[in-house]
Amino acid sequence: MLRNKMKNIMLPKQFLFRLTFINILVVTAFVGLSSWAIYNTACVLAEGLVTMSYQKQVQFEATLFQYLLIFSISTIVIGSLTHFYLTKKLVNPLRELISSTKKMKQGEYPNPIQVKSDGEISELINHFNELVTQLKDNEQYRQKLVSDLSHEFRTPLSNLNGYLRALQNGVIEGDQKLYQSLYEETKRLIDLVEQMEQLKEWDYVSTQNFTEKSPVHIEKIVKQCIDMFRWAIQQANINLHVDVTPSIVTLNRSAITQVISNLLDNAIRYYEGTESITIRGIDFASQYKLCITGPGKPIPVEERERIFERFYRVDQSRSREFGGSGLGLAISKEIIEQHRGKIGIISEDNRHTFWFTLPKS
Numbered sequence: 001m002l003r004n005k006m007k008n009i010m011l012p013k014q015f016l017f018r019l020t021f022i023n024i025l026v027v028t029a030f031v032g033l034s035s036w037a038i039y040n041t042a043c044v045l046a047e048g049l050v051t052m053s054y055q056k057q058v059q060f061e062a063t064l065f066q067y068l069l070i071f072s073i074s075t076i077v078i079g080s081l082t083h084f085y086l087t088k089k090l091v092n093p094l095r096e097l098i099s100s101t102k103k104m105k106q107g108e109y110p111n112p113i114q115v116k117s118d119g120e121i122s123e124l125i126n127h128f129n130e131l132v133t134q135l136k137d138n139e140q141y142r143q144k145l146v147s148d149l150s151h152e153f154r155t156p157l158s159n160l161n162g163y164l165r166a167l168q169n170g171v172i173e174g175d176q177k178l179y180q181s182l183y184e185e186t187k188r189l190i191d192l193v194e195q196m197e198q199l200k201e202w203d204y205v206s207t208q209n210f211t212e213k214s215p216v217h218i219e220k221i222v223k224q225c226i227d228m229f230r231w232a233i234q235q236a237n238i239n240l241h242v243d244v245t246p247s248i249v250t251l252n253r254s255a256i257t258q259v260i261s262n263l264l265d266n267a268i269r270y271y272e273g274t275e276s277i278t279i280r281g282i283d284f285a286s287q288y289k290l291c292i293t294g295p296g297k298p299i300p301v302e303e304r305e306r307i308f309e310r311f312y313r314v315d316q317s318r319s320r321e322f323g324g325s326g327l328g329l330a331i332s333k334e335i336i337e338q339h340r341g342k343i344g345i346i347s348e349d350n351r352h353t354f355w356f357t358l359p360k361s
């Protein structure tokens with residue numbers, strides 16, 4: 001095992017020596033051929049232009065050969081050393097990249113690779129550093145989310161277990177207040193399970209192309225989504241205003257239904273105030289725009305750009321209370337972009353508009 005690891009570590013050096021050796025052969029062949037051509041040309045020219053005795057001719061050729069030999073050897077040595085230095089300087093970042101990749105395969109997150117030079121290799125390593133940072137952040141968010149979920153599951157399960165055991169043993173008697181409390185605990189458990197489902201859902205959405213599209217009456221999709229939330233809207237005593245222009249849009253029905261549901265659920269979950277929630281659909285020549293507007297807690301300017309990131313939550317304590325996982329908006333963004341559309345938010349004080357556009361065909 002150790003021998004195999006050492007062999008893998010030596011691969012960049014072997015590559016460096018092999019590349020240097022090949023280039024030495026090429027330089028040697030080129031210099032040798034050039035020297036041979038210069039030597040023969042000079043001998044022919046000297047013999048034809050200058051009248052010399054045989055002894056002087058031999059001496060001239062021997063001296064010329066010595067100079068060319070010294071020149072050739074010097075050129076090969078200097079060229080090889082220069083090539084080795086430049087190649088080593090070029091290969092060193094790749095060697096660090098290989099080492100960092102091996103660490104990632106073992107489940108570690110390596111430190112950023114430092115590159116001073118510019119060029120394609122520098123760009124590749126910079127992208128690799130950004131990838132490592134993003135994967136590390138996502139893993140930290142995921143671990144924190146799992147930890148939060150585990151903690152949140154423990155409390156309602158303990159409460160349910162205690163009350164049900166007490167009811168079973170006749171220690172307490174059930175009444176409307178107790179049943180309402182048990183109902184709220186089961187509702188919390190359902191919300192937590194939905195968060196876990198969103199984790200699986202993200203992995204699924206991020207690998208889909210949503211190529212199965214068909215012409216759909218978008219106003220019907222909006223109506224179906226509203227019907228799913230009708231009870232929640234009534235329970236929260238929220239006024240809903242709908243102004244959706246009928247239009248036929250080519251899309252993946254289930255995916256866009258999920259986007260509308262996510263945005264509507266977000267508007268209901270974080271509703272604060274007395275104003276109504278407005279759903280507006282605008283039909284343009286080549287695209288369709290849907291906006292969901294509602295009152296809520298003000299969102300800082302610096303938070304708005306990150307609100308569609310995976311696992312990102314504007315208010316951690318508030319999100320935990322209402323069961324937000326920070327994945328719903330990220331999933332919606334992924335779906336809309338794979339439909340070649342755009343999604344965004346317009347926030348004015350405590351009124352927020354989530355919008356998305358879709359090409360009609």
